[in-house]
Amino acid sequence: MGYLDGFKVTFKTLFDDRVTTQYPEEKRPKPERLHGRHVLNRYEDGMEKCIGCELCAGVCPARCIYVRGADNPPDAPVSPGERFGFVYEINYLRCIHCDLCVEACPTEAITEGKLFEFSFTNRQDAIYTKEELVVDDDGRPRHQPWEDWRDGEDVHTSAWVRATAPSGAAEFEGRVQWSGELGYGVRPPEAGQSLDQRPDEEKPL
Amino acid sequence: MIVAGDPLFRGGVDGAVVLIVLVKTGVAFVALMVSVLFMVWFERKLVSDMQNRIGPNRAGPWGMLQTLADGIKLFFKEDLLPDEADRRVFRLAPYLSIVPAFLAFAIVPLGGTVTIAGRETRLQLADPPVGILFLLAMSSVAVYGVMLAGWSSGSKYPLLGSVRASAQMVSYEAALGLSVAAVVLVTGSLLTSDIVSEQSSSIVDWNLFRLGFLPFGIFLLAATAELNRPPFDLVEAEQELVGGFHTEYSSLRFALFFLAEFMSTVTMSAVVVTLFLGGPSGPGPDSGFPGAFLPVFWFLAKLMIFLFMYVWLRATLPRLRYDQLMDLGWKKLIPLSLFWLLVLAAMILDRRYGFVVFAGGIVLGLVLLRAVRVGQSTTDDAASAAAALREAG
Numbered sequence: 001m002g003y004l005d006g007f008k009v010t011f012k013t014l015f016d017d018r019v020t021t022q023y024p025e026e027k028r029p030k031p032e033r034l035h036g037r038h039v040l041n042r043y044e045d046g047m048e049k050c051i052g053c054e055l056c057a058g059v060c061p062a063r064c065i066y067v068r069g070a071d072n073p074p075d076a077p078v079s080p081g082e083r084f085g086f087v088y089e090i091n092y093l094r095c096i097h098c099d100l101c102v103e104a105c106p107t108e109a110i111t112e113g114k115l116f117e118f119s120f121t122n123r124q125d126a127i128y129t130k131e132e133l134v135v136d137d138d139g140r141p142r143h144q145p146w147e148d149w150r151d152g153e154d155v156h157t158s159a160w161v162r163a164t165a166p167s168g169a170a171e172f173e174g175r176v177q178w179s180g181e182l183g184y185g186v187r188p189p190e191a192g193q194s195l196d197q198r199p200d201e202e203k204p205l
Numbered sequence: 206m207i208v209a210g211d212p213l214f215r216g217g218v219d220g221a222v223v224l225i226v227l228v229k230t231g232v233a234f235v236a237l238m239v240s241v242l243f244m245v246w247f248e249r250k251l252v253s254d255m256q257n258r259i260g261p262n263r264a265g266p267w268g269m270l271q272t273l274a275d276g277i278k279l280f281f282k283e284d285l286l287p288d289e290a291d292r293r294v295f296r297l298a299p300y301l302s303i304v305p306a307f308l309a310f311a312i313v314p315l316g317g318t319v320t321i322a323g324r325e326t327r328l329q330l331a332d333p334p335v336g337i338l339f340l341l342a343m344s345s346v347a348v349y350g351v352m353l354a355g356w357s358s359g360s361k362y363p364l365l366g367s368v369r370a371s372a373q374m375v376s377y378e379a380a381l382g383l384s385v386a387a388v389v390l391v392t393g394s395l396l397t398s399d400i401v402s403e404q405s406s407s408i409v410d411w412n413l414f415r416l417g418f419l420p421f422g423i424f425l426l427a428a429t430a431e432l433n434r435p436p437f438d439l440v441e442a443e444q445e446l447v448g449g450f451h452t453e454y455s456s457l458r459f460a461l462f463f464l465a466e467f468m469s470t471v472t473m474s475a476v477v478v479t480l481f482l483g484g485p486s487g488p489g490p491d492s493g494f495p496g497a498f499l500p501v502f503w504f505l506a507k508l509m510i511f512l513f514m515y516v517w518l519r520a521t522l523p524r525l526r527y528d529q530l531m532d533l534g535w536k537k538l539i540p541l542s543l544f545w546l547l548v549l550a551a552m553i554l555d556r557r558y559g560f561v562v563f564a565g566g567i568v569l570g571l572v573l574l575r576a577v578r579v580g581q582s583t584t585d586d587a588a589s590a591a592a593a594l595r596e597a598g
Contacts, residue, residue, distance in 0.1 A: 006521045006522065007517065007521050010256075010517060011255070013254070013256065013257050014251075014255055020259045022259075022262075
């Protein structure tokens with residue numbers, strides 16, 4: 001009965017479980033290494049990591065980063081060393097979240113947070129300055145009113161750095177090669193990167 | 206015109222009677238509107254369930270107010286009138302579509318007899334002596350709505366859609382009418398109230414069983430085609446004709462077409478229930494129509510079966526090709542319903558005649574089928590021979 005098989009299929013589907021995620025109410029967990037809105041990190045003592053070298057601005061294919069460095073004031077230095085990022089702006093109307101800035105950064109100052117659910121109503125809000133980008137005193141990203149943060153979403157801010165070995169050499173996997181962060185200290189290396197070592201919820205669907 | 210069987214008019218017409226009729230009209234109108242709201246939601250929800258989706262779920266609980274939201278949106282949209290359009294006809298067409306859909310519903314008996322303010326009346330808006338013919342008349346008028354809409358738009362896709370519509374609806378109207386004729390034949394009356402009360406004594410008296418399923422099946426198929434519902438929705442085939450006959454319509458005028466389409470679906474389902482499933486009578490034997498609740502419940506329950514079926518058809522079947530549509534209508538449904546009408550007529554005269562006509566019809570049909578086959582193969586042979594000749598020469 002070839003004609004009637006189709007009716008059986010549609011009728012059965014009526015009782016199938018739905019796979020749709022009810023998006024704004026519920027969200028799927030985000031992958032640890034997702035490229036989201038950036039943060040500017042600080043050392044454990046509260047110093048900023050950015051040294052104003054402009055490598056991120058130079059590498060940016062979308063030309064969305066503007067950096068101006070300045071000499072650290074000797075009595076109240078902002079970052080360890082000679083220079084610090086005096087102006088730091090990212091235009092999120094241009095950013096393509098390619099993460100090249102993160103790769104270019106010599107001090108792990110800029111990393112990607114996990115936030116992508118943000119929408120602004122004017123262009124001025126799209127330009128994030130140091131005020132929005134630098135992490136707060138707990139080492140957490142600052143929340144803007146137009147950003148949709150949920151519990152636990154602001155924890156992973158530097159996973160990419162910890163997941164990638166220098167020059168991509170496999171023998172460095174699991175070795176700590178990074179500096180500490182404000183609020184977190186020196187973070188442990190990412191759990192095994194092979195598929196079978198990862199927790200279930202992070203496996204690709 | 207409304208007088209016929211309704212006990213309401215036995216004591217003459219006075220103010221109270223007029224008032225009751227007005228109230229009944231209002232209630233029927235509102236009920237139909239609500240049923241359309243329900244049907245649109247029901248269809249969207251059910252189709253999405255059958256396609257493993259969620260469907261509307263934002264407006265109201267389970268998205269039940271989605272239709273209302275859509276209606277309000279359509280209300281506030283700009284009402285476009287194409288430059289090339291024939292203005293008067295363009296404006297008229299939506300009403301030609303929606304008014305028959307509502308009027309046809311008036312003849313459907315929804316339930317038994319009730320007493321309002323000391324007057325007995327049926328739960329049926331109108332019971333004209335022309336009865337079921339009124340339905341055929343109204344569905345013919347509805348063709349004009351679709352046809353004129355496409356023609357007056359002054360644009361090619363709507364025109365193609367309306368050409369398809371008129372051809373399709375006219376061809377299927379014949380099969381539709383013939384299966385209605387079968388019902389009228391055994392009932393001996395055109396009145397819908399008579400058709401229903403004839404079937405009310407028990408479930409085996411339902412025309413579905415009494416007429417041997419065939420007219421029911423034919424009516425269902427033809428009605429689906431008449432409604433332009435999938436799989437017979439060539440009239441508004443989105444993939445080929447943008448929106449078909451209503452491409453140029455927007456805002457409230459489009460809403461009227463939309464409303465008319467779903468209203469006709471509900472009306473046609475109600476008519477199927479009336480003609481073949483005993484209308485408001487339950488599966489067991491019941492004497493006449495006592496009370497109001499139970500008959501209405503049975504009616505709605507049967508109605509739901511057909512509404513579900515229409516959605517199921519839509520979720521399952523792909524659209525027919527145009528020649529398949531015409532084949533089904535002219536070469537299958539019409540001969541079949543004609544044949545069955547003859548058998549039924551003979552059966553009513555005498556059982557023996559009936560069987561003779563049945564057997565004769567089968568034999569004749571087989572002979573005809575064979576003749577068509579032979580004819581086809583000879584033309585095919587001739588064609589291939591000619592092709593071979595051309596190749597050789």
